Amino acid sequence: MQHAARLRLALLLSWPTLTLLGLVAIPALLLIRISIAPRDPSGMWSPGFTLHAYRALMEPELLGALLDSVEMAVVVAAISLGLGFPLTYLITRMRRGQQVVWLVFLLTTLSLSDVLIAFSWQVMLSKRIGLSNVFVALGLMDAPASLTPSSGAVIACLVYLVLPFTVLTLFPVLSRLKTDVIEAARTLGASPLRAFTSVVVPLTRGPAMIAFLMAAILTVGAYVPPLVLGRPQHWPMAVLIGSTALAGHDLPRASAMSIFLLGATILLAILTARVARGRRRA
Amino acid sequence: MPFIRSAKGTARSLKISTFGGYFERSFAEHVYPAFTRATGIAVQSIEQPEGAQFLFQLVEANKAGSPPMDLCCTLNIDVLRGRAQGLWRGFDHAKLPNFTQLSGKFQDSQSAFDSVAAMSWYMTFVINPDEMKPAPDSWTALWDTHPNAWGVMSGSVSPILEITAQTYFGGTEILMSQHGIDKVIAKIAELKGNVKLWWQDEGTMQTALVNDEVAGGIYMHDTAMVMVKNGTSVRSIFPKEGAVESTNFWCQPNASAKTDEAQEFLNFSCTPEAQQLVARFVGSAPVIDRAKLNLTDAEFASVSSSIPSIPAATQARFQFTDYMERQFTKMVTS
Known part of the structure; x- marks a missing residue:
């Protein structure tokens, strides 16, 4: 009887795990399967096995695109952590009502599609009605200019997209952070900077690294912003995967490229986890 | 026997898909009604997705025996891809007397008579x-x-x-x-x-x-x-x-049962009347020579050109x- 009850409990609790496994494992297996299939010019892929798609991965422009993806992810994650941390800290120090307004505002931006956001940035950075006109009015620029396509435009748009995630990840930790410990450090003679680096940073390193990792993973697969706002020379892997699959009709090659990108992302995650853990031990 | 309807009373219908948005709305508002008036066949207009997934999905639906439409508007390259996968039904020249109205280049004998030029x-x-x-x-x-x-x-x-x-x-x-x-x-x-x-x-x-x-x-x-x-x-x-110039073609997934209705629509699409509607209201170039059409210079220039x-x-x-x-x-x- 007790055994049956325990079994029932186990089954009841295991369904989220099983669902998650099914939703992740089945598409991943399918991806692997297609990556080792021969191409079919009229359809998706044909039965059979070949490593042709993987051999083609060693081309310099694909390695370059992979590096571009990782670099873009790291830069965007670093900027959104740099902006998101102080922003979250400020929000947590506000009155309850103001906090809610800020959090609702940040959540609202998540409801916009990234396509819409990328196009808005394209307009915002254009010569005719874009930001450069504001800079000219402020005397910062001589004449209005188009600010796309450029890496700066891509990064600005991506930071906008991931910043809410960074804030929402940091919010619980920073709101639990006691001001007493900072005050204690200050009373003991620490400068504000010293209090921040020796008290706040160690207490929040783990969550900050999670926020960084999340921003990086969200960015590594970015497709629309680099396509619309970036130069082809810096198109990341996701854009090349898209054109290989959709325009090139080469699903095996696109799958192999996806697995390649997945590998790089996992490596990035492991590395970030190492950094977070390694420093904590020291 | 009042409960048995005669064949004449049975509503004949056809599901036709085109690319979504303006395109689909224009066909539904201006082209299909003219066809229904001419033949009595009702048309249900369907939006079809663009891009590679359109053919992927259609091949699977056709294999399952339930394509979502009886006729679809197909990019020229997808006609070839679909043909290579045995997706399209062949048509009968005898059922399409108007086919010869199309411009010469659209009458060229292909390896299969499974696609009819719709618009360019x-x-x-x-x-x-x-x-x-x-x-x-x-x-x-x-x-x-x-x-x-x-x-x-x-x-x-x-x-x-x-x-x-x-x-x-x-x-x-x-x-x-x-x-x-x-x-x-x-x-x-x-x-x-x-x-x-x-x-x-x-x-x-x-x-x-x-x-x-x-x-x-x-x-x-x-x-x-x-x-x-x-x-x-x-x-x-x-x-x-x-x-x-790219051309879209009408094709029929071969699991669709509406063979006769589809061919009646194709025959209608090859008429100057239909092509004039396409030029005026859909904004696409007709696939019939200009001499057979009553388009004004401005109407023709807004969709096409006399330069080859x-x-x-x-x-x-x-x-x-x-x-x-x-x-x-x-x-x-x-």
Whole structure:
């Protein structure tokens, strides 16, 4: 009887795990399967096995695109952590009502599609009605200019997209952070900077690294912003995967490229986890 | 026996799909009603997705015996892809007496009679007349000194392949080999300093044109005409080498049971009346010679041109899609 009850409990609790496994494992297996299939010019892929798609991965422009993806992810994650941390800290120090307004505002931006956001940035950075006109009015620029396509435009748009995630990840930790410990450090003679680096940073390193990792993973697969706002020379892997699959009709090659990108992302995650853990031990 | 209806009373119907949005609405409002009036066959208009997934999904649905439509509007390359997978039903010439009304090039005997030209559309030299004076009349202007001026479609689907082949290599036949494709792409590489925007999505190019981000480039004639109507400062030019003409075809997934109704629609689509509706209300180029149509000069010019077109290199693209895509990406990202 007790055994049956325990079994029932186990089954009841295991369904989220099983669902998650099914939703992740089945598409991943399918991806692997297609990556080792021969191409079919009229359809998706044909039965059979070949490593042709993987051999083609060693081309310099694909390695370059992979590096571009990782670099873009790291830069965007670093900027959104740099902006998101102080922003979250400020929000947590506000009155309850103001906090809610800020959090609702940040959540609202998540409801916009990234396509819409990328196009808005394209307009915002254009010569005719874009930001450069504001800079000219402020005397910062001589004449209005188009600010796309450029890496700066891509990064600005991506930071906008991931910043809410960074804030929402940091919010619980920073709101639990006691001001007493900072005050204690200050009373003991620490400068504000010293209090921040020796008290706040160690207490929040783990969550900050999670926020960084999340921003990086969200960015590594970015497709629309680099396509619309970036130069082809810096198109990341996701854009090349898209054109290989959709325009090139080469699903095996696109799958192999996806697995390649997945590998790089996992490596990035492991590395970030190492950094977070390694420093904590020291 | 009042409960048995005669065959005459049975409503005949057909499900037809076209690309979503303006296209689908125009067909539903202006073309299908004329067909229903002529034949008594009711049409249910369906939106079909664009891009690679359309054919992927249709092949699976057809295998399961339930394609979502009886007739679909198919890009020329997807006609070939679908044919290679045994997706389309063959038609009967005897049931389509109007087929001979189509322009000669659309009557050429293909390996199978499984597709009927529906309408054409052009990729033209679109410019901002305020920034490009005098207006160019040849594609060679793309290669003149105009740093960061153009928006050009990127990838294997881009009409720049046909334009370059026709303008510099005497025709699109050169695209029928890898060596030829390399030569054409090397010529396109000379454009890189002039191209500000290598676009994949037409919305990106439209935004760039509206906001003066580019002085011109290659764009769809029909969309450019809509932009002109909306007050954007653009002009669509048919260069002397010709604009690139793509054609959409009506095809029937072979699991559809509505063989007779579908052929009646195809026969209707091949009439001057139907093609005039397509030109006037859908904004696409008719697939019947102008002499048979009662379009005014303005109506004809808004959808087509008397300058011979460059036909889309569909066969080359079907055979070498992956190679074209790889080489193009290599060129544009390096």
